[in-house]
Amino acid sequence: MIRRTATRLRLARASRRALALLAAAALLAGCVAPIQRQTPQLRRTEHVPTVVVMPIDLELSELTAGGLEEPRADWTDAALKNMRAALEARAEHYRVKLVDYRPDRGTPEEQATSLELQRLHRAVGSAVLAHHYQRALELPTKGEKFDWSLGPAVAAIAQAQGADYALFLYVRDSYVSPGRVALIVVAAVLGTIGIPGGAQVGFASMVDLKTGDIVWFNRLARGSGDLRTPEAAAETVDALVSDALK
Numbered sequence: 001m002i003r004r005t006a007t008r009l010r011l012a013r014a015s016r017r018a019l020a021l022l023a024a025a026a027l028l029a030g031c032v033a034p035i036q037r038q039t040p041q042l043r044r045t046e047h048v049p050t051v052v053v054m055p056i057d058l059e060l061s062e063l064t065a066g067g068l069e070e071p072r073a074d075w076t077d078a079a080l081k082n083m084r085a086a087l088e089a090r091a092e093h094y095r096v097k098l099v100d101y102r103p104d105r106g107t108p109e110e111q112a113t114s115l116e117l118q119r120l121h122r123a124v125g126s127a128v129l130a131h132h133y134q135r136a137l138e139l140p141t142k143g144e145k146f147d148w149s150l151g152p153a154v155a156a157i158a159q160a161q162g163a164d165y166a167l168f169l170y171v172r173d174s175y176v177s178p179g180r181v182a183l184i185v186v187a188a189v190l191g192t193i194g195i196p197g198g199a200q201v202g203f204a205s206m207v208d209l210k211t212g213d214i215v216w217f218n219r220l221a222r223g224s225g226d227l228r229t230p231e232a233a234a235e236t237v238d239a240l241v242s243d244a245l246k
Contacts, residue, residue: 036132036146038215041246042096042206043164050097051206051245052163053087054118056080057170060227062177063198069174075228079173082233087167090237094245099163106160113156120150121168125203129219148214150207158209166209167244171202171220171236173227200225200236206244216244 042049060075084100091098103111128148131139138144157166175198199222206216220240226232 034218035242036214036217037243038146038213039208048095048097049165050099050163051091051165051167052099052101052157052161053084054101054114054121054157054166054168056083057118057122057168058083058227059172061172061174063174064177075175079171079227079233082227082230083169083171083237085230086234086237087241089234090241091245096245098167099161101157101161106156110156110160113153114160117150117153117157118168121205121207122170124148124150124214125168125170125205125217128214128217129203133219146214146217148217149212150214151212154207154209154212163209165215166207167241168205168207169202169240170204171200171227171240173200173202173225174198175226175228199223200227202240204240204244218242218244 042051058076058080059071060079061069061071062075063069088098101114103114105111106114131137131142132146132148154166157163201221203217203219205214207213208215218240220236225236225239227236
């Protein structure tokens with residue numbers, strides 16, 4: 001049991017590092033617009049579009065003097081509340097109805113499928129960062145065209161949650177500890193190699209629940225931003241979600 005737990009932790013850390021590197025590389029690429037939109041706006045019939053906010057894949061951590069990322073549950077809980085409030089404010093601006101994902105809705109099969117789609121989004125989002133934003137890794141079958149999907153299984157979310165679209169968000173945010181700050185200051189004074197601070201990386205997808213297609217995508221990779229306070233979290237949500245709810 002201990003070995004299995006340690007393995008999961010190593011895999012989780014490796015996944016965070018890989019996604020951070022992919023997002024940073026995508027940001028540095030510069031030649032690809034960060035926002036990819038496949039439709040000018042969300043479908044609007046007689047009612048406003050309903051968007052279900054899937055459980056936000058979020059983790060905040062403290063970067064220790066030794067460079068280790070230690071997850072902080074208290075920061076993460078505060079960030080979840082701050083992000084959800086900021087999303088609601090943006091939805092009101094664009095006249096979009098947001099609903100929270102309800103895990104108790106739908107059949108057991110639909111509930112299980114929805115959880116699998118959460119994991120699938122992380123994998124597909126990582127693939128988008130690697131193969132769409134980095135021209136050197138461009139897939140021959142896609143070229144420059146943005147053509148990504150979570151597949152028809154998203155119908156399980158539409159039926160269980162009563163929504164037109166699903167908004168998926170993945171965010172990892174780290175902040176330096178006092179010890180890390182002291183180390184950075186000392187390194188700067190001595191003129192030694194620069195020591196990196198915290199970073200905010202992530203991506204967001206708007207998925208059409210009729211087709212499974214990702215109709216909007218954006219990525220975030222920067223050394224600034226703070227999700228622990230409402231005002232700063234609103235700025236991050238604006239940067240990440242941008243015009244997804246348009």
